Amino acid sequence: MVNNDxxxxxxxxxxxxxxxxxxxxKAKQYRSCEILAEMDRSSARxxxxxxxxxxxxxGDCAFQRGQFIRAKTxxxxxxxxxxxxxxxxxxxxxxxxxxxxxxxxxLEGIPNEDRTLEMNMLLGTLYVASSRREHAxxxxxxxxxxxxxxxxxxxxxxxxxxDKAQVLEALKTGIALTQGKHDDDDDDDDDEDDDxxxxxxxxxxxxxxxxKHQNATALQEFAKLEEKYPGSTYLQExxxxxxxxxxxxxxxxxxxEAIRTAQPSIIDYMDRYGSIxxxxxxxxxxxxxxxxxxxxxxxxxxxxxxxxxxxxxRGEREKAMTFVEKAISLDQRHAFAQHLRxxxxxxxxxxxxxxxxxxxxxxxxxxxxxxxxxxxxxxAAGRNxxxxxxxxxxxxxxPRDPRALTLVGIALAQGDRQGSGKHQGLEVAKRTxxxxxxxxxxxxxxxxxxxxxxxxxxxxxxxxxxxxxxLDGSTFSPSDPSEQALILYRLGTVxxxxxxxxxxxxxxHRSLGLDPDLAAAQRHINRxxxxxxxxxxxxxxxxxxxxxxxxxxxxxxxxxxxxxxY
Numbered sequence: 073m074v075n076n077d078x079x080x081x082x083x084x085x086x087x088x089x090x091x092x093x094x095x096x097x098k099a100k101q102y103r104s105c106e107i108l109a110e111m112d113r114s115s116a117r118x119x120x121x122x123x124x125x126x127x128x129x130x131g132d133c134a135f136q137r138g139q140f141i142r143a144k145t146x147x148x149x150x151x152x153x154x155x156x157x158x159x160x161x162x163x164x165x166x167x168x169x170x171x172x173x174x175x176x177x178x179l180e181g182i183p184n185e186d187r188t189l190e191m192n193m194l195l196g197t198l199y200v201a202s203s204r205r206e207h208a209x210x211x212x213x214x215x216x217x218x219x220x221x222x223x224x225x226x227x228x229x230x231x232x233x234x235d236k237a238q239v240l241e242a243l244k245t246g247i248a249l250t251q252g253k254h255d256d257d258d259d260d261d262d263d264e265d266d267d268x269x270x271x272x273x274x275x276x277x278x279x280x281x282x283x284k285h286q287n288a289t290a291l292q293e294f295a296k297l298e299e300k301y302p303g304s305t306y307l308q309e310x311x312x313x314x315x316x317x318x319x320x321x322x323x324x325x326x327x328x329e330a331i332r333t334a335q336p337s338i339i340d341y342m343d344r345y346g347s348i349x350x351x352x353x354x355x356x357x358x359x360x361x362x363x364x365x366x367x368x369x370x371x372x373x374x375x376x377x378x379x380x381x382x383x384x385x386r387g388e389r390e391k392a393m394t395f396v397e398k399a400i401s402l403d404q405r406h407a408f409a410q411h412l413r414x415x416x417x418x419x420x421x422x423x424x425x426x427x428x429x430x431x432x433x434x435x436x437x438x439x440x441x442x443x444x445x446x447x448x449x450x451x452a453a454g455r456n457x458x459x460x461x462x463x464x465x466x467x468x469x470x471p472r473d474p475r476a477l478t479l480v481g482i483a484l485a486q487g488d489r490q491g492s493g494k495h496q497g498l499e500v501a502k503r504t505x506x507x508x509x510x511x512x513x514x515x516x517x518x519x520x521x522x523x524x525x526x527x528x529x530x531x532x533x534x535x536x537x538x539x540x541x542x543l544d545g546s547t548f549s550p551s552d553p554s555e556q557a558l559i560l561y562r563l564g565t566v567x568x569x570x571x572x573x574x575x576x577x578x579x580x581h582r583s584l585g586l587d588p589d590l591a592a593a594q595r596h597i598n599r600x601x602x603x604x605x606x607x608x609x610x611x612x613x614x615x616x617x618x619x620x621x622x623x624x625x626x627x628x629x630x631x632x633x634x635x636x637x638y
Contacts, residue, residue, distance in 0.1 A: 093129060236277060313341060
């Protein structure tokens with residue numbers, strides 16, 4: 073706990089023994105301080121002196137030693153001396169004890185005008201933890217009014233989905249108050265100070281844009297800031313995450329690698345870099361990253377989630393789950409740990425449990441990756457109403473994000489298949505997926521989902537046209553050979569469904585040429601060749617197409633690592 077006042081200033085007239093145990097406290101010799109403070113307290117009682125100083129130090133020592141109930145007792149008894157201060161300290165004790173609602177109630181007893189920045193920050197954090205979003209927003213907005221440079225409050229407001237104009241208004245109020253305090257200063261650098269204030273406004277605007285899923289706007293805003301602050305790892309982390317949200321893994325990886333080169337001790341977001349290495353199947357580099365993070369700090373959740381990614385990539389899901397649970401025990405609000413837990417549970421075909429983890433992840437940080445996992449898990453569990461509701465929630469957060477539109481399309485299509493059979497949902501789904509492709513022609517999941525619907529309707533010409541547009545670049549040109557291999561594989565399966573077996577074999581061979589690890593392509597070649605020879609493709613246990621390689625729409629993958637968003 074950080075003290076919000078200087079003990080020496082609060083207690084100007086203290087005895088020699090009190091000065092000595094205060095020195096011990098500042099030197100972190102809490103047990104020795106506690107012994108002397110207890111003796112001083114006994115002496116004060118005997119002589120009828122004030123016990124305030126001794127009790128204050130006894131409370132602080134107890135807190136530092138993890139004796140939160142004992143510390144809370146001391147702080148509560150000191151209300152008559154400084155109620156606001158000791159309510160704040162008591163709230164910290166309750167927070168450590170896990171009594172979040174009670175801690176917030178103690179802070180609420182402090183009048184608004186008496187709450188310091190630290191008090192409002194703690195109150196906002198407690199409200200977030202207990203899902204009181206509106207109350208949290210008010211607390212964090214007040215923090216910005218008190219100090220416009222308290223950027224953690226701006227990040228929290230972004231996560232809460234607060235309107236940018238409202239955040240910037242609070243920030244401008246804080247800037248005006250800060251400038252007013254310095255009006256009497258003899259400072260020749262006023263113009264430079266004004267630039268710094270404007271840069272803070274620009275930074276907060278970029279943060280809110282990124283949290284609002286306005287990725288293109290946010291990237292532009294961060295690019296301008298990078299020109300003013302080149303090499304800032306904070307800015308680079310945000311840009312890396314924006315590229316990752318856009319599924320531009322190559323750009324995201326470049327930024328993460330630049331961060332690690334400049335400051336190898338940084339841990340923030342490095343588990344997200346690990347997720348890129350996992351998808352690239354760069355297991356040696358992933359192993360090195362996990363080792364380095366564990367050496368840097370094994371008390372950070374990112375270290376354990378990266379280790380979990382490594383073991384999940386090796387197929388050791390039990391170990392992976394153990395490590396991700398360790399990450400969550402260190403920080404229950406680490407969104408990626410919750411997301412990864414959901415992914416592992418999906419791989420184990422436990423969608424009901426996966427849905428709980430994905431739900432927690434998106435509540436902590438409403439990223440599209442978690443919404444994708446949540447919708448997939450609901451569909452796999454047969455909970456189509458919840459899938460549609462979650463997809464619509466995603467699109468309300470990011471109405472122009474192709475991933476959100478794709479989720480709505482997939483959820484509607486799945487609901488129609490298990491619904492009345494009137495195919496109204498399929499028509500809406502097709503229009504929604506077409507809109508997603510219009511917004512982002514390179515979104516492969518939208519492409520494959522639309523192909524699945526046309527295939528279900530046996531409209532193979534439409535399927536072939538869509539997939540060929542992807543291959544010839546008239547829709548989009550995939551830069552990753554594995555992406556092109558997937559399109560060729562899907563085209564090969566459509567050709568076989570349309571009984572165009574020669575074209576099917578050709579596409580499947582080209583697919584294997586680009587990605588030799590695409591085992592489903594070889595299995596399908598074997599199947600088609602048997603059909604061409606007049607044999608029953610099921611005689612030797614050949615699987616159905618959709619069992620060999622689930623479509624981009626189906627959540628029933630043998631190893632679920634989250635849906636790719638192209």
